[in-house]
Amino acid sequence: MTSTSIEAPRAGTRAGRSWLVLALVCAGQFMVILDSSIVNVALPSIQRDLGFTATGLAWVVNGYLLAFAGFMLLGGRAADLFGHRRMLVAGLSLFSASSLVGGLATTSELLVVARFAQGMGAAMLAPATLAVINTRFAEEHSRARAFGAWSASGGVGGMAGALAGGAITTGLSWRWVFLINVPIGAVLIAVAVLSLTGTRTGQRESLDLAGAVTGTAGLAALIYGVMQSADHGWTSVLVVGPVGLGLLLLVAFVVVEARFAAQPMLPLRLFGIRTVAVGNVMLLLFGGIATAMWYFTSLFLQNVLGYSAFRAGLGQTPAAVMFLVIARLSAALLPRIGVRPLVLAGSGCFLAGFGWLAQAHADSGYVASVLGPTLLIAVGIGLTFPTLMVVATADATERDAGIVGGLANTASQVGGSVGLAVLATAAGARATTVVAGSPSAALASGYDLVFLLAAGLGLAIAAVSALLPWGRRG
Incomplete structure (x- = not known):
């Protein structure tokens, strides 16, 4: 028998703390996304100081991403079992402590271990932030606004990564890329303890150990293979x-959850909720679109147009700002016009924007060939990402808020990882077929293929959205 203990704070107190709660979850999401990219610019300095091999250096990035995606479902279910506030604080604590270890690391092995621990902290933190939104912002308009702000904070984190990483590494040291998280994490832990009093304290259920092992190990192995x-x-x-x-x-995980687990880590009944199932399929597809936009556009600016990493970050800033604006706008539009119109409009922006970007070449100018299409794609991301997160999480019950948040985050992360591997392979294969022209022209041809494939992913999202019912919430 499931039993949930929920404190009931006075309405005025709860409403008065809503802004602080929203700021907390947005800051947590910002840290999670920031640390997936901020270290990239610092990698050469890290390699020199700690003596990394070229292969080992990749695990400074991959260790974080692997643990983050692999442990997300477990982190989401743990939030439901042990309490959203408790897991949010635990995630912040592990994230901050491992950041301190990483910033003080004197060996390459210790830094990689710290990055794995950071990823595990992020996997505890990210689903808890979504669960808090789902439980603290029950009214439709306020929930849409909260998801819009949460999505925008992730966008800011992604945008700030390259810029902040370059500035911190140049002005201070690569170690401060990690150490900066420690005081910020301490403040957020204090805010969480103060502002989240009155949230659920957890469900009296046992953890599904067989499901946790097979599900987590399956995701980790799959993502590791894709990374290779x-x-x-x-x-x-x-x-x-x-x-x-x-x-x-993962097949074993499904069998365990369906046949043997008395209290499944991921209840398969959740996929009977049409919005949860369809929303997660669209988030898988969206992960590839986000990779094509931010990762491959940055490579185009650097490898084809000759921009530095810092200048490429500046070149993507207008699109990031556009995303922030549109994400807030879509939050206001969602309760009024519904899910599918926003998804279809976003898909149209993907098709037009990536189609336009696919025309860029080695002699293209930034304004006409990159700025215009990336602004259009950013409009599409701003319309779709907050909307898809609402679709994938809103119809689950409060007792499943954590695992549904973990599932949505996992879908997006796995889609991005698989998308990166597939699109990189396609770009490399196309580039090798270009025998005439400069190396930059060959690379441009490969990236153009990536952008055309991303346009196809936009069409796929539009097609999948037909499985959603018409309605204000999807």
Whole structure:
């Protein structure tokens, strides 16, 4: 029998703290996304100081991403079992402590371990922020606004990564890329303790250990294999082995959840909720679109147009600002016009924007060939991402808020990881077929193919949205 303990604070107190709660979850999401990108610019300095090999250096980035995506479902379910506030504080504490260890690391091995621990802290933190939104912002308009702000904070984190990483590494030291999280985390922990009094204290259920092991290990193996594809090719045993193992473990996970788990980590009944199932499929597709936009546009600016990493970050800033504006606008529009019109409008922006961007070449100018289409794509991201998060989480019950948040985050992260591997392979294959012209022209041809494939993902999202009912909330 499930029993949930919920304190009931006075309405005035709850309403008065809403702004502080929203600021807290947005700051948490900002930190999670920021740390997936801020370290990139600091990698050369880290390699020099700690003696990383070229292969080992990649794990400063991949260790974080692997743990983040692999442990997300477990983090979401733990939020439901042990309490949203408790897991949010625990996630912030682990994230901050591992940041301190990473900033003080004297060996390459210790830094990689710290990055894995950071990713695990992020996997605890991110689903808890979504669960808090779902439980603290029950009214439709306020929930839409909260999701818009939450999505925008992630966008700010992604935009700030390259800029802040470059500035901190140049002005201070690469160590402050990690150490800066410590005082910020301490403040957020204090805010969480003060502002989230009165949230749920958890469900008296046991953790599904078999589901936790098979699900977490399966996701981690799958993502690890996909990460290896860029360096070893899809037919390598280093890719096929982990991907095959990951798929087998995920099949075992489904069997455990369906047949053997008395209290499943991921209740399969959730996929009977049409908005949850369809929303997560669209988030998988959206992950590839986000990768094409932010990652491959940055590569185009640097490898084709010759921009520095910092200048490329500045070149993407207008699109990031556009995303922030539109994300807030879509939050206001969602309760009025419904999910599907916003998703279809966003898909139209993806099709037009990526189609336009695919015409760029080595001799293109920034304003006409990059700025215009990326602004259009950013409009599409601002319309769709907050909307898809609402779709994928809003219809679940309060007792499942954490796991549904973890599932939505996992879908987006896995979609981005798989999308990166597939799109990078496609770009590399196309570039090798270009025999005439400069190396930058060959790279531009590969990136143009990526942008055309991303336009196709936009069409796929539009097609999947047909499975959603018409209605204000989807």
